[in-house]
Amino acid sequence: MKYIRNILNSRFKRSGNFFMEINQILGFKPKDIKYFRKAFTHRSMNIKDSEGNAINYERLEFLGDAMLSAVIASHLYLEVPSGDEGYLTKMRSKIVSREHLNELGKDLGLITLVESKIPKGQFGDNIHGNLFEALVGAIFLDRGYKYCEKFIYTRVILPYVDIATLEGKVISYKSLLIEWCQKEKKTFGYNVYEDTGNDDVRHFSVKLSIDDKVVAKARGTSKKKAEEKASKRAFFVFQSKISKSV
Incomplete structure (x- = not known):
């Protein structure tokens, strides 16, 4: 009891x-x-x-x-x-x-x-x-x-x-970047591959290319997160041009 x-x-x-x-x-x-x-x-x-x-x-x-x-x-x-x-x-x-x-x-x-x-x-x-x-x-x-x-x-x-x-808040750098590329008639692509690092959690890496040139790299725990990180880095590279165009 x-x-x-x-x-x-x-x-x-x-x-x-x-x-x-x-x-x-x-x-x-x-x-x-x-x-x-x-x-x-x-x-x-x-x-x-x-x-x-x-x-x-x-x-x-x-x-x-x-x-x-x-x-x-x-x-x-x-x-x-x-x-x-x-x-x-x-x-x-x-x-x-x-x-x-x-x-x-x-x-x-x-x-x-x-x-x-x-x-x-x-x-x-x-x-x-x-x-x-x-x-x-x-x-x-x-x-x-x-x-x-x-x-x-x-x-x-x-x-x-x-x-x-x-x-002024950006909710998707990927969407913003794609919109800019399409408007400026630039080619773009996300080359995503599984990362073979030693992390406990699986990671994915991505290379973002614009006009056949790699402009940003990133990695994340999902393909979506990796692409968004790379897009954010690319955004700050082209920020002045994107702000004027989009």
């Missing part, structure tokens, strides 16, 4: 700590903690409900992404009455970019709350943004749209959304 009591007390303590940490992040008390438990459960836990449905944060991530887009779109629509559809779409993309969401997740320390069988050091950067989206989804299910909107305003819009700054 003493052993069982110790287990129950341990679980109660963990649950209490989790509730307090979530409460601190949200700024209000959740009604049903189970939504937030789910928001921080990784698929590696392989947990299922009584009907065989997987219990992890991935579906909440989908919901949170939609809620973020809706609240941000509403804010931009009201804040920038002169902005057309293309402008508003581009600005929203900058606010909810994967890079920005990852920063938000890191700032809140969300990864410390994750239940996973995978060591946290092995997760890529996107885990931080995924958890942030899942958290927003959990808030919506637990408290509804108004609380969800309030959280996004407090944690995203007020501290990070400055229209003037966002207008």
Whole structure:
């Protein structure tokens, strides 16, 4: 009996700590903690409900992404009455970019709350943004749209959304570089190959060529990341020309 009591007390303590940490992040008390438990459960836990449905944060991530887009779109629509559809779409993309969401997740320390069988050091950067989206989804299910909107305003819009700054922010150097090359009728190509280095995590290297000349090299844990790094380096090489053209 003493052993069982110790287990129950341990679980109660963990649950209490989790509730307090979530409460601190949200700024209000959740009604049903189970939504937030789910928001921080990784698929590696392989947990299922009584009907065989997987219990992890991935579906909440989908919901949170939609809620973020809706609240941000509403804010931009009201804040920038002169902005057309293309402008508003581009600005929203900058606010909810994967890079920005990852920063938000890191700032809140969300990864410390994750239940996973995978060591946290092995997760890529996107885990931080995924958890942030899942958290927003959990808030919506637990408290509804108004609380969800309030959280996004407090944690995203007020501290990070400055229209003037966002207008000059580049969300994809690759897209910007390709647009410039096409406009200036320059040939370009990304030569990507798997890196055979001694890193624990597989890496890819890329050589970016413009008009048959290698202008930048980079490496990353994915082809996409390697290409974006190389594009960023090339952008700063041609920054003055690109700024005048695009």
